[in-house]
Amino acid sequence: xxxxxxxxxxxxxxxxxxxxxxxxxxxxxxxxxxxxxxxxxxxxxxxxxxxxxxxxxxxxxxxxxxxxxxxxxxxxxxxxxxxxxxxxxxxxxxxxxxxxxxxxxxxxxxxxxxxxxxxxxxxxxxxxxxxxxxxxxxxxxxxxxxxxxxxxxxxxxxxxxxxxxxxxxxxxxxxxxxxxxxxxxxxxxxxxxxxxxxxxxxxxxxxxxxxxxxxxxxxxxxxxxxxxxxxxx
Amino acid sequence: xxxxxxxxxxxxxxxxxxxxxxxxxxxxxxxxxxxxxxxxxxxxxxxxxxxxxxxxxxxxxxxxxxxxxxxxxxxxxxxxxxxxxxxxxxxxxxxxxxxxxxxxxxxxxxxxxxxxxxxxxxxxxxxxxxxxxxxxxxxxxxxxxxxxxxxxxxxxxxxxxxxxxxxxxxxxxxxxxxxxxxxxxxxxxxxxxxxxxxxxxxxxxxxxxxxxxxxxxxxxxxxxxxxxxxxxxxxxxxxxxxxxxxxxxxxxxxxxxxxxxxxxxxxxxxxxxxxxxxxxxxxxxxxxxx
Numbered sequence: 001x002x003x004x005x006x007x008x009x010x011x012x013x014x015x016x017x018x019x020x021x022x023x024x025x026x027x028x029x030x031x032x033x034x035x036x037x038x039x040x041x042x043x044x045x046x047x048x049x050x051x052x053x054x055x056x057x058x059x060x061x062x063x064x065x066x067x068x069x070x071x072x073x074x075x076x077x078x079x080x081x082x083x084x085x086x087x088x089x090x091x092x093x094x095x096x097x098x099x100x101x102x103x104x105x106x107x108x109x110x111x112x113x114x115x116x117x118x119x120x121x122x123x124x125x126x127x128x129x130x131x132x133x134x135x136x137x138x139x140x141x142x143x144x145x146x147x148x149x150x151x152x153x154x155x156x157x158x159x160x161x162x163x164x165x166x167x168x169x170x171x172x173x174x175x176x177x178x179x180x181x182x183x184x185x186x187x188x189x190x191x192x193x194x195x196x197x198x199x200x201x202x203x204x205x206x207x208x209x210x211x212x213x214x215x216x217x218x219x220x221x222x223x224x225x226x227x228x229x230x231x232x233x
Numbered sequence: 234x235x236x237x238x239x240x241x242x243x244x245x246x247x248x249x250x251x252x253x254x255x256x257x258x259x260x261x262x263x264x265x266x267x268x269x270x271x272x273x274x275x276x277x278x279x280x281x282x283x284x285x286x287x288x289x290x291x292x293x294x295x296x297x298x299x300x301x302x303x304x305x306x307x308x309x310x311x312x313x314x315x316x317x318x319x320x321x322x323x324x325x326x327x328x329x330x331x332x333x334x335x336x337x338x339x340x341x342x343x344x345x346x347x348x349x350x351x352x353x354x355x356x357x358x359x360x361x362x363x364x365x366x367x368x369x370x371x372x373x374x375x376x377x378x379x380x381x382x383x384x385x386x387x388x389x390x391x392x393x394x395x396x397x398x399x400x401x402x403x404x405x406x407x408x409x410x411x412x413x414x415x416x417x418x419x420x421x422x423x424x425x426x427x428x429x430x431x432x433x434x435x436x437x438x439x440x441x442x443x444x445x446x447x448x449x450x451x452x453x454x455x456x457x458x459x460x461x462x463x464x465x466x467x468x469x470x471x472x473x474x475x476x477x478x479x480x481x482x483x484x485x486x487x488x489x490x491x492x493x494x495x496x497x498x499x500x501x502x503x504x505x506x507x508x509x510x511x512x513x514x515x516x517x518x519x520x521x522x523x
Contacts, residue, residue, distance in 0.1 A: 108271070110410075111411065153315055153425065182381065
């Protein structure tokens with residue numbers, strides 16, 4: 001069962017289990033929670049149980065009702081919300097089952113974008129995230145090209161004209177291999193031709209995930225894969 | 234263009250707790266284009282958002298694809314990391330987002346409406362996936378499962394940053410709070426991935442109604458065990474229903490056929506050349522004989 005706990009200067013005055021549909025708060029004695037203090041209106045506020053929710057409403061009180069330091073007119077109470085009325089605080093504690101029901105809300109919601117930006121900015125600076133990395137192929141032998149940045153989500157390697165990384169050779173496939181940037185990272189896939197694809201000396205017939213400083217061999221070409229910060233490129 | 238799609242199917246179910254089905258999907262084996270959308274927003278708004286997204290993305294993608302539209306003609310600037318067709322998809326999602334955003338702003342009934350999308354395009358030499366929100370795209374290749382989508386949710390971002398584990402994310406009360414959807418902001422970027430197709434690849438597009446209840450490992454096992462995509466969709470829906478189906482569940486599954494890999498094999502080239510010569514000689518002999 002949910003509870004309202006009346007407190008004054010961090011001292012618990014009284015606990016009120018929520019066993020009815022509605023609880024009233026005010027200075028008058030007929031209220032369920034009576035607070036005998038001049039800052040409190042006769043009928044100050046009420047809490048209604050609506051389904052699994054508890055809705056707090058200010059009854060146009062003189063000195064207003066606050067939840068977690070914010071003035072409210074009506075408010076959907078969450079576990080451990082602090083209701084401030086005059087100098088008194090009423091702590092709302094939802095029951096285990098209410099909490100389960102509330103957290104089990106399967107309604108999909110969209111985060112407010114300003115809030116999101118703030119949140120992400122905070123976390124981004126805290127964890128040093130937000131730096132985009134880009135894959136690079138560095139030729140170790142077989143070519144004068146030097147380095148190729150993998151700016152595309154899918155880079156094809158082979159002798160066809162549409163390849164991002166063009167290699168020659170009689171047995172080189174039109175597209176011999178392809179490197180794709182996937183949610184899990186960069187993956188190289190053998191796509192065809194007579195030239196074998198090797199990663200760290202192992203023949204690859206399908207796909208393998210690329211890690212920094214892996215060596216890739218295609219015929220006489222030898223390349224090294226690594227990632228660097230996109231900004232520094 | 235010869236299709237490399239062997240079979241495909243799609244199925245949606247309202248589930249056991251919801252009154253409305255706010256999911257939408259489309260399957261088109263001819264163009265190899267598949268979309269799943271999971272709408273949100275009260276009354277009929279979620280349904281409208283997901284439907285509009287599926288229809289508009291299909292429409293603009295096919296218009297640009299059929300006319301081989303140059304990238305400058307697309308909606309908003311092209312993304313240099315994507316192929317032209319990848320940009321068709323990115324652009325079609327941006328356009329759908331703008332329309333839904335405007336509908337939501339102009340009509341009070343549609344206030345706050347939005348939708349996720351998961352898109353798969355299959356071509357003989359290219360597979361493109363795109364997603365916004367928490368609808369997912371899975372690929373099962375050589376028996377192994379891989380996600381080809383990135384969830385746009387608070388918990389997924391926290392997992393990526395390493396401050397939360399996958400298990401914690403699945404239990405978190407914030408797991409349904411999205412950071413991106415179609416409808417809530419004027420500008421939108423979809424997550425787009427491009428890969429090479431491989432023989433017998435199998436793809437699953439689904440709404441979170443499935444992934445809330447069925448794990449990646451289970452999805453992998455079920456895909457591997459079922460050779461008929463239609464039966465697979467039904468199996469997934471049944472699984473969700475037996476586990477309470479608190480949300481709408483939508484599944485689209487696409488199975489690729491055997492793809493001939495070594496098109497550039499010089500011996501094969503010579504072989505086919507020889508075959509061509511033989512048939513020509515045969516024809517000539519026939520002609521000569523008659």
